[in-house]
Amino acid sequence: MAAGTEGAKPGDADLLGGAVHRSAALSREGLLERAFTSAFSGLVYAQIWEDPAVDLAALELKPGSTIAAIASGGCNVMSYLTADPARVIAVDLNPHHVALVRLKAAAARTLPDHAAFLRMFGSGEHPQNPALYDAHVRAGLDAGTRGYWEGGSLRGRRIGMFVAGLYRQGLLGRFIMVANWAARRYGVDLSEIAACRTVDEQRRFFETRISPMLDRRLVRWITRRKASLFGLGIPPAQYDALAGDRPMAEVLRERLGRLACGFPMSENYFAWQAFCGGYGENGPFPPYLQAENWDAVRSRADRVSVENVSMTDRLAAAEPGSVDAVVLLDAQDWMTDGQLNAIWTAITRAAAPGARVIYRTAGEETILPGRVKHETLDRWEYLAERSAALHRADRSAIYGGFHIYKLKG
Structure with missing residues (x-):
């Protein structure tokens, strides 16, 4: 989650700084934090590094659910469509991620078949990908996202990264x-x-x-x-x-x-x-790229909305009791106690009865007890055994812990 330059809205840099900067600017840690912000100012993830199959098992979504998720590279957001949600609200502080996920959703709606979709986002490097974009996808994008992909870079239009190799791009x-x-x-x-x-x-x-x-x-x-x-x-x-x-x-x-x-x-x-450095020619692939899920992903892609906003602000603006699932990736590892309390206040307000929240941590243990106010956290049940079992099933294998909370009552 980060802010970018071209294509970013005013205040994006402040959004990222608010998420990452925890130390004085001229301190050693402060300088590292600001170096990280600079490194994170472009495209970071072309593929997300959380296993959406584990997410879906943890969330136990019913058809018609509303999901709020940090977008990152969008593999999770697009894969959640296989569970037949009514709405997937994707948010990210990085406008490059926002543009990528909007492109994925538009491509699912507009490309003629699964083979074309897999050519763009499976191999991610084919000389005909820009032509596919021009013929089918660009008309399905909003003006800002279209401008991003048709904007210039040192190698020409940004859509050209789908020739150079999508999965060799980004940080x-x-x-x-x-x-x-x-x-x-x-x-x-x-x-x-x-x-x-x-x-x-x-x-x-x-x-x-x-x-x-x-x-x-x-x-x-x-x-x-x-x-x-x-x-x-x-x-x-x-x-x-x-x-x-x-x-x-x-x-x-x-x-x-x-x-x-x-x-x-x-x-x-x-x-x-x-x-x-990429998927195998015949897979394996994330759920949204699998042939058996193509019809579901294509027909439901218009249920995805992607916003350049923090999860805290987005949920604070949601209707109370309107969200069935929240996916925080590993973002809480970055947060101060004040930020943790703000986001969990917003989550609790927006959560529907029985709502679930999932997140990952670099360390093994859940990070919320002793940091989130007890009057907020006491409204949630931590599913410890289920969390541990699904952590063992997570194929990305890079996190220390996977955690599930369920709203009581």
Whole structure:
């Protein structure tokens, strides 16, 4: 969640600063926070790193539900359409993410078939993608979003990133490319993990090829620097929560190990993105890109609205009792106690009876007790066992905890 430059509305930079800046500007932490804000000012995530299948299992949505979700790259927002909601309210402080998710929704409505949709957002790199956009999608966009994709960059129109490779774009995409390049300098081609046919083969690849790199002196030195993980979208405050009392290289070994060998490669598109820089030609894919979900996604794409606003402000403006589910991704790891109380006050006001809230954390434990006022948090039930079970099922494997709260009564 961040603010951008071209295409941004007035005040976007203030929105991001309010979310990230927690320290004095000239302090060491303050300088890191502002460096992160600068790094986060463009497109960050072309693909979201939360597993929408886990989200849907946790939310237990009924047809006709209203969902409010932080948008990020939009894979979650688009995948929620498979549950037949009445409305998906997507919000993000980063106008580049807003433009991407609006493009995905418009493309689902206007492209002629699933093959065309998969060409744009599955492979993300095809010479005919701009022509598809011109012929079908552009007329279905609002003027601001159309201006964004047809606006100039150093390589021409922004829609050209769907020729250059969508999943090599943005802060995360470039981070993955650099990490894979660095691995090759150590003699390891990470993409070779795609040839593994069993989880045991994946585990051997990780233990013999990937894990030893994390013992390299240079790698350990780099990962001790908070700025080293900006490319993963991890701000300074979240770095501390992720590391805890351990060296970051050891935390990364644990999380990468689960990503590399916690699930079969044939099922884990997050591992494909991390180690191969994109989806496999024949998948696996997120739910919204799967052929069996095409008709549902296409027919319901007009139920998605995307707004450049904070979740707190959006829910504060919602009708009381109107929202059945709230998806916060890992945004609360960034928040001060004041921000946490503000967002949970807004959530509680907007929540319908039995509403559920889900979020992820860099650390293992839920972060709300002792920080959110008890009169607010006491209205919610923490589903500890279900949270732990679904955390184990989360294929993205990079978070320490997954958490579900349900409104009592």
